[in-house]
Amino acid sequence: MTKPRLIRPALLATMPSTAMVMAAGLGKRMRPLTATRPKPLVHVAGKALLDHTLDHLRAAGVKKAVVNVHYLADTLEAHLRSVTGIETIVSDERAQLLETGGGLMKARPLLGDDPIFVVNSDNYWLDGPIDALSLLAARWDPAAMDVLLLLVPLARAHCHGGQGDFHIAADGRITGRRQRGRVAPFVFIGVQILNPAILVNAPDGPFSTMTFWERAIATGRAYGVVHQGLWVDVGTPAAIARAEALLTDG
Numbered sequence: 164m165t166k167p168r169l170i171r172p173a174l175l176a177t178m179p180s181t182a183m184v185m186a187a188g189l190g191k192r193m194r195p196l197t198a199t200r201p202k203p204l205v206h207v208a209g210k211a212l213l214d215h216t217l218d219h220l221r222a223a224g225v226k227k228a229v230v231n232v233h234y235l236a237d238t239l240e241a242h243l244r245s246v247t248g249i250e251t252i253v254s255d256e257r258a259q260l261l262e263t264g265g266g267l268m269k270a271r272p273l274l275g276d277d278p279i280f281v282v283n284s285d286n287y288w289l290d291g292p293i294d295a296l297s298l299l300a301a302r303w304d305p306a307a308m309d310v311l312l313l314l315v316p317l318a319r320a321h322c323h324g325g326q327g328d329f330h331i332a333a334d335g336r337i338t339g340r341r342q343r344g345r346v347a348p349f350v351f352i353g354v355q356i357l358n359p360a361i362l363v364n365a366p367d368g369p370f371s372t373m374t375f376w377e378r379a380i381a382t383g384r385a386y387g388v389v390h391q392g393l394w395v396d397v398g399t400p401a402a403i404a405r406a407e408a409l410l411t412d413g
Contacts, residue, residue, distance in 0.1 A: 283353030291391030
């Protein structure tokens with residue numbers, strides 16, 4: 164079967180040249196596979212999850228990936244030394260796992276001042292007719308946005324056990340988070356563009372990126388764009404088989 168050609172839309176903003184790759188988590192839900200390896204090095208479709216992520220970044224023209232490490236950090240660093248085609252820089256969280264927001268703050272001096280991709284290393288996506296990173300870059304409007312999240316409808320969130328994350332308006336502006344006891348129509352899938360200028364006035368220690376998102380939502384500067392391809396929440400060993408089955412089924 165001929166692989167469909169990806170459409171890269173004309174970019175309305177410069178493609179970010181730097182990415183922050185979140186790779187420091189403990190991977191508890193992926194046990195026993197993570198007893199001896201960090202979750203980003205668990206294989207799906209014959210390749211480590213981290214390598215799938217780096218492949219997407221490299222193909223989009225990203226030049227530098229800052230990768231945070233904590234659990235089995237030596238193993239992850241050794242793997243990164245074998246990576247080619249994209250510069251990788253380690254943000255060391257061995258002393259304390261800082262969660263997503265704290266990880267961004269720790270890595271802030273390495274990220275520069277231009278908009279960056281922030282990508283979770285433990286999810287798995289396939290591009291549709293428009294590749295996801297180009298779609299984000301084309302939608303990015305620095306005059307209107309501080310964050311732009313890649314979303315999928317809840318009905319297309321394979322292996323995801325949640326009830327959705329966000330509500331969005333017709334123009335993509337995020338209007339609110341899911342309320343307790345209710346369902347939200349869109350799920351964040353671990354890929355975003357973020358303006359590093361918002362990484363200020365942060366709590367000390369571990370905290371979630373949601374701290375920055377909530378500020379952006381409150382000021383109308385948080386937006387979402389819907390992924391045109393496939394996404395699987397690879398959070399458990401069972402989800403690996405589901406991801407590979409979906410890939411086999413085309």
